[in-house]
Amino acid sequence: MSLNSAEAKIRTLAQADSTMQSFFGVAPFRWFQVREPQGYISQGTCIRVRRVSAVYDYVQNGILQIEQVRLQFDVLDLSQETARNALTAVERFLRSVDLMNSNQFNSPPTAGACFANYLLSERAGVEPQIKQQVYIWSADYRIFNNIGP
Amino acid sequence: MSTLAMPAISSFNTQLFLGGPTSPPSYVLQGRIGNIKFGGVAIDMVDVSNQTSTAHRQLGTLLKSGELTFDLYWEPASTQDQTLFNLIIAAPPALQQWKVVFAAGTDNTAWLFNGYLSKFPADASIGKALMAPGTTISIDNDIRVVYGAGPL
Numbered sequence: 001m002s003l004n005s006a007e008a009k010i011r012t013l014a015q016a017d018s019t020m021q022s023f024f025g026v027a028p029f030r031w032f033q034v035r036e037p038q039g040y041i042s043q044g045t046c047i048r049v050r051r052v053s054a055v056y057d058y059v060q061n062g063i064l065q066i067e068q069v070r071l072q073f074d075v076l077d078l079s080q081e082t083a084r085n086a087l088t089a090v091e092r093f094l095r096s097v098d099l100m101n102s103n104q105f106n107s108p109p110t111a112g113a114c115f116a117n118y119l120l121s122e123r124a125g126v127e128p129q130i131k132q133q134v135y136i137w138s139a140d141y142r143i144f145n146n147i148g149p
Numbered sequence: 150m151s152t153l154a155m156p157a158i159s160s161f162n163t164q165l166f167l168g169g170p171t172s173p174p175s176y177v178l179q180g181r182i183g184n185i186k187f188g189g190v191a192i193d194m195v196d197v198s199n200q201t202s203t204a205h206r207q208l209g210t211l212l213k214s215g216e217l218t219f220d221l222y223w224e225p226a227s228t229q230d231q232t233l234f235n236l237i238i239a240a241p242p243a244l245q246q247w248k249v250v251f252a253a254g255t256d257n258t259a260w261l262f263n264g265y266l267s268k269f270p271a272d273a274s275i276g277k278a279l280m281a282p283g284t285t286i287s288i289d290n291d292i293r294v295v296y297g298a299g300p301l
Binding site: 057060062064 | 160161162163164165180181182183185222275276278
């Protein structure tokens with residue numbers, strides 16, 4: 001995963017967000033890519049981010065720097081209501097995420113300017129495990145990401 | 150070992166240039182452009198069937214160069230796109246010189262023509278890239294061709 005992937009950029013911003021820290025911890029920050037490692041669910045709410053697909057736009061001489069990535073955010077917790085609340089917080093957080101310019105990644109960071117993150121759908125589920133069942137609240141997003149240098 | 154003939158040429162890197170209204174033209178490559186299409190380069194046909202015809206008889210008359218359309222990934226504040234949009238809102242509209250180079254780097258055949266930028270359909274649909282899809286050049290008179298080297 002490149003440093004400027006949408007997944008890595010969102011995690012970087014989430015890690016510095018106090019609300020996200022209150023749900024997913026600080027050390028470790030339980031925000032995982034693709035799979036959730038064993039043993040973390042007992043420590044508290046976890047989130048798993050998966051790339052479902054991505055759309056790229058082309059012009060006559062090549063690819064544009066804009067990537068429309070579809071991400072699935074799965075919030076996992078032993079309490080379905082806690083998972084639901086955490087997902088609501090993630091959705092609120094994503095309204096402040098700007099992957100179209102580098103403002104929020106500068107040193108010092110400045111305010112974002114273009115929050116082109118679209119919530120597509122939401123659903124609830126459960127993941128059966130041997131000793132317990134884990135509740136999941138999922139959100140699908142279409143997120144515009146600048147993949148330029 | 151023999152090699153197969155190239156079955157087709159990719160449209161990749163087909164280029165549109167704006168040459169301006171004055172002679173000699175100063176061609177500027179237009180960026181962020183996709184789906185260049187010449188729709189309707191055709192000859193007007195007249196049906197000249199008569200009483201002794203046993204089938205339809207056709208007579209070709211005037212070349213109608215038609216329109217060139219392209220999709221522009223629009224950046225309203227960029228110099229290039231300001232220039233393009235200003236062509237639309239200028240009164241009276243000025244005839245411009247244009248050039249299209251097909252598959253630059255592979256074929257390089259160029260079509261040169263004059264035309265008016267006649268449609269600029271700006272589109273800011275939710276959840277999409279900012280675009281002007283189907284931006285149109287209405288071609289005046291004929292098209293001159295400079296053939297390239299062909300498949301390299």
